[in-house]
Amino acid sequence: MIVPSGDMAVCRRAHEVLEAYLGTCVGVALWDREAGVGGLFHALLAEPLMSGSVPAEPLRYASTGLPLFLEALEEKGAKPSRLEAAVAGGAIVGPGHDVHLDLQIGARTLERVELFLKATRIPVVLSETGGTFTCCLRLHCHNWTPEIIPVGTHFFRPEGPPNHCRPSRESLEKAIKDVKPIPQTAFKILALLRSETYQMGEISREIRLDQVLAAKVLALCNSPVYGAPEKIDSLDRALVFLGEKRILQMALQVFLSGVFPSRVGGYSLCKGGLFQHAVSTALGAEFIARRLGMPQGKAYTYGLLHDIGKIVLDQLVAESAPLFYRKALHGDRPLKDIEKELFGMDHTQVGALLVQHWNLPADMADVISGHHRSNLNGEHATPQDVALITVADFITNRFLAGSQLERLDPRPVIPALRRCGLSSEVLEKMIADMPLGLMRQQASGF
Template sequence: MTARQRQIVSSGSFVISRKQPLVLDAYLGSCVGVALWDPVAEVGGFQHLLLPEPIDGGTPWQPEKYAKTGLPLFIQALCNQGANKTRLKATVAGGGLIGPVSPLDLDLDIGGRTAEIVCNLLEKEKIPVIEREIGGFFGCKMSMDLSSGETGISPLLNPGDFKTSAGLLPPTPAQLQETIQKIKPIPQVVLKLLRMLHDDKDSLKDMAKQVRQDQVISARVIQLCNNVFFSLKMKADSIDRALVLLGEKQFLQLVLSATMKDVFCDETHGYSLCKGGLYTHSVGMAMACEKMAQRISRQISPSVAYTAGLLHDIGKVVLDQYVGQFRPYFYRDIFCKAQDFLSVEKAYFDTNHSEIGMSLVKDWSLPEILHDPIARHHEPELADKQPELTALVYLADLIYSRFVMGQELERMNTDGIAFSLKVLNIRQTQLPALIDEVCLPFHGIN
């Protein structure tokens, strides 16, 4: 039988369709997925909700990402396509407490509140929920088959039937070092751009000329410029046009992002849970860190924050080539046994992606300001030179790991929350508004 085509329903959006041979998928952590189907009209849809309700109670810029404003829009859109509200059947999943649970998680309970609003609205509209998998401590994958309206809920990764990892050989230090040496270095033109990204005095005219001379980078910059990430109303057909549309700083960020696509592997057998998962996570993190820096800190340059977010997991590029055979055991130890992510890497490889990342940083002579965010983004309290930037990357990664699932194998611990909030001068009462704003770049990312 021919495999059905699949489509990801990205966070903060919904998809509506009549009966067709297509499967809709969403990866859910704290987010909540809602599938609705009218069996008579044979029309249905899938909604991927990020947050419970707008912080200020007003009309939000993106109403579809909130349960309170988005679910009514979703139901109305289905009815506009021929569905009858009295015939709709619902499936609801997600709303979990992902990762080690802190008192702050329990206090905010964003996933639980989102799920509660969804269930209350469905009850108010008299739409029966025929299947629900809400809460818990694990992420899940939710699917909807548009040929039948059937839905399925499964773990993000099935560890399989295993008892021991005995017999699996981890890489030796010599093999790891050889892999580090083989990793394609960042081109010199990009290293120059990276230095310029942190210096407001330089002109980009000559640098744009150098970018144009590299055909591969030029093509990828134009492609990424026209991607949904940047949501430009006009299309770029040249490097000069991209520079005009984006402006100097965002153009530099785009060149760096496009170049890193060569560094991150596209395979799905390692850390990535989907094709290009590591790269997509890194670009999303870059945008989230930039947004957070713009909102909360006058001390941290948004451009520097963008770069730190993009490169924070660079060490995974090396270990990614060895994770495949251990991935079920990683999943078991991290999610079932709630072990620390870096400790699990250390147990299997005698190193971790933060340590490997520092080796790459030194080999590539990256700016010193990026060292702590790469080496200490899981342990911000250990950052000695850039505690604010490291805390920002940690907090963005923690939020990202809760709301954008299905990209990579990751679990952020919550030990650094108190330190990060303190060093960034964020009160606990400000966190919901920060999450709301920082989640804006996640809209459409999957």
């Protein structure tokens, strides 16, 4: 069972394995062997910004979540004096760069956790904190054994033959052409979303044209994340219940879900991981754009397509898998540099070529090619457009970790925050308010 950020799970001895994927978040496993009770808590931030206030979601914070976690364990029969702990996560922003950071959110969350465990005298028997890469904290409940593993290592086969040869320019171009084409309706929906001037009639007309699409959109509307009071059985009701924008987003996601790989492997750390990352980043970007007063529709579509180049490179990973995973997981270089070395191009360059191949507007290519860069060299997107996606990507990677392989270069994050006019305090407030449930679950209905 996966424990998402800002949540906890407590269980009695059972054949259950609790897991938390941790980037900047901090995971705490506690267990009482004798009582046969244990659990996992996944803290997003150190404490609410307004200290002393009772936050709406106390489990998002170490300071307010840990006492609740302890209480839940005690309720099931655990005794604090018998508890043992394992702690993981709190990743620093980047590998070895001297990025001055007030952005060391993970370190502060970790500090809070350590203070709490010290005050409650709970011994830490396993700890792996402050790294630069995503890890998974597991608690095996049948024998109360904790485990911390770097995410993605299950793909890594050190004994595999290193028969790598860099793919030729032709095979890259072929891989771009081999990407499943997007139907015309999807392009229309994308344009509608970007224009933000759509009308209900227009939307239902486009969606009704495609019965499979309409059925999939309805199925998504009925997923538990939206909490519909009763079954939604018509597009008109769906439009009223969720609004035009959400329905358009869902329709676009239905089309794009067919383009993204659905298997585990390549860049995806879980089934459909790349697509989940795309949807989370899109919703995160939309949320940030709303806060900053920037166009939300464009931000959403930029987020959805920002890593589209990875679906091309994903086809080529198999050829060089041992080298790719070894370098991506055990080095300290950004993934983008490793891609360039192994494939001759990185996912931002390939992604820009793919959207050009699809004839999408030129600003999309600029955002895609610039989202891991400090300086913008496109002419069609504004520096703020690009910066917004850099920030949304950073948040998704660090606070909704575990869906896809990415060793983020932290250097562009600081100027991007500045370009968006975001201080570390505002950023933290934003992370605290993000619709994490929606960002996590909207992609899982596919």
